[in-house]
Amino acid sequence: xxxxxxxxxxxxxxxxxxxxxxxxxxxxxxxxxxxxxxxxxxxxxxxxxxxxxxxxxxxxxxxxxxxxxxxxxxxxxxxxxxxxxxxxxxxxxxxxxxxxxxxxxxxxxxxxx
Amino acid sequence: xxxxxxxxxxxxxxxxxxxxxxxxxxxxxxxxxxxxxxxxxxxxxxxxxxxxxxxxxxxxxxxxxxxxxxxxxxxxxxxxxxxxxxxxxxxxxxxxxxxxxxxxxxxxxxxxxx
Numbered sequence: 499x500x501x502x503x504x505x506x507x508x509x510x511x512x513x514x515x516x517x518x519x520x521x522x523x524x525x526x527x528x529x530x531x532x533x534x535x536x537x538x539x540x541x542x543x544x545x546x547x548x549x550x551x552x553x554x555x556x557x558x559x560x561x562x563x564x565x566x567x568x569x570x571x572x573x574x575x576x577x578x579x580x581x582x583x584x585x586x587x588x589x590x591x592x593x594x595x596x597x598x599x600x601x602x603x604x605x606x607x608x609x610x611x
Numbered sequence: 612x613x614x615x616x617x618x619x620x621x622x623x624x625x626x627x628x629x630x631x632x633x634x635x636x637x638x639x640x641x642x643x644x645x646x647x648x649x650x651x652x653x654x655x656x657x658x659x660x661x662x663x664x665x666x667x668x669x670x671x672x673x674x675x676x677x678x679x680x681x682x683x684x685x686x687x688x689x690x691x692x693x694x695x696x697x698x699x700x701x702x703x704x705x706x707x708x709x710x711x712x713x714x715x716x717x718x719x720x721x722x723x724x725x
Contacts, residue, residue, distance in 0.1 A: 502653075541614070541615075541715075541716045541717060541718055541719075542654070542701070542703075542716040543715075543716070544713050544714070547713075549711065588653050592710050594667065595709065595710045596659065596666060596667060596708045596709065597642070597644060597659065597703075597705055597710050597712070597714050598644070598659055598667040599644075599646075599654070599656055599714070600656065601646075601653030601654045601655070602653050603651070603652055603653050604652070604653050
């Protein structure tokens with residue numbers, strides 16, 4: 499069955515710490531991958547996406563993600579987090595190519611000043 | 612420019628009732644998708660509409676239906692409400708169907724079924 503797994507449910511970091519949030523998917527074949535963020539009281543918004551090409555994808559606000567096909571992973575990274583990065587982060591996959599997104603359960607990130 | 616708008620913001624219904632949720636996409640966007648987000652979970656895909664036709668359907672019962680109007684706005688209808696239908700219902704719009712077009716999400720409608 500198709501699935502997206504985010505194993506970290508809640509991550510707590512101090513400002514300036516490095517961040518890595520895990521995401522694994524269980525799709526065969528071509529898949530488009532996304533990271534979305536939901537800041538407190540705000541809408542879901544796109545951080546970055548991978549369709550093809552360079553497996554290292556750079557997004558907004560200093561975030562990046564690496565697609566590792568052999569590991570079925572698409573982990574999100576940021577070298578130095580800020581208090582304003584406190585939010586819920588969702589990994590999503592689309593095998594249809596038509597934006598029919600399948601989301602993971604999300605990871606809540608709390609950054610302590 | 613206005614983003615995706617949804618109405619109502621909150622809604623309380625009782626089991627067995629019917630509900631209609633509304634979504635207005637960003638101006639110029641022709642594709643609208645609906646997602647259900649249960650507390651503590653990620654959004655789950657319900658429907659996608661493009662040019663007034665259903666183009667994608669998730670694993671939801673027939674009690675869920677939707678339609679898209681000529682102005683590209685959309686309605687999500689849920690019949691015979693169950694307690695488990697309590698969730699945040701999200702609408703997302705994009706310029707067209709292809710995944711290269713970013714989906715923009717609305718604030719959602721919080722549905723509580725008692």
